[in-house]
Amino acid sequence: MKITILSDTHLPKKGKGFPDDLINDLKECECIIHAGDFQTVDTYNRLKEFGEVTGVAGNVDEEKLKDILPKKITLLVNGMKIGIVHGDGSGKTTEKRAEEAFSDEPVDLVVFGHSHIPYLRYHQGVLLFNPGSPTDKRRQPMYSHGVLTIEDESKWSIQHKFYS
Template sequence: MKITVLSDTHMTRGGKKFPEVLVKDLEESELIIHAGDFQTVEIFNSLKEYGELTAVAGNVDEEELKQILPTKTTRVLHGINIGIVHGDGKGKTTEKRAEEAFSNEAVDLIIFGHSHIPYLRYHQGVLLFNPGSPADKRRQPAYSHGVLTIEDESSWSIHHKFYT
């Protein structure tokens, strides 16, 4: 199973389009996971056109999105427990806030966003993954998103795709 993972699309400025490398992954994926900050309902709807979408609301999403999307959610895919949260808030690091959002839940992977900084590290046996941003890289050297591949609960991997 191929899953495209993204966050912080922030694509309202200047009629931006999704980068071709992202579009290719979206077209090939069985599922899309978005960790918040679509910014607009139009971006949310355009991603749904590519297929099944699991998503959470981010801090800069339009009010309509905040009303229809949860602030955090979990999905179990082929035995892998995945927590999804945007990661915004006050105090602590984005990674710590994401980790604490699922402190009372048994998850294998936490997908989060907010910082726009690609992140891939284990914390206390749980893999934390921030895909970065495909449209607003801020001070990062490249735009990015993630690809999660699941064969079964004992064989899965996630990695970043970087592009300029």
């Protein structure tokens, strides 16, 4: 199973649409994970045209979207438990807030966003993954999103896709 992971799309404020590199993976995936800051319901609905979307609300999402989406969610896919949260808040680092959001339940992977900084590291046996942003790279050298490939709960891989 192939899952496309993205966050911080900030559309239409930060672009007119999804970049081609992202669209290619969206067309080939079985489902989509978005870690918040779609910005608008229209962006959320546009993603749903590519397939099933599991997403969370981010701090700049419009109120209508915050009414539809949870602040955090746990997804079970092929035996793999994935925690999804935006990661915004005060105090601590974005990574620490994301990790702590799932401290009360065991997960294999925590997907988060907010910082727009691609991140891939283990913390206390849990992989933390920030896909970066496909539309708002801020001070990063490239735009990015992620692809997760799952065979079963013990055999999976995740990677960033970078593009300009």
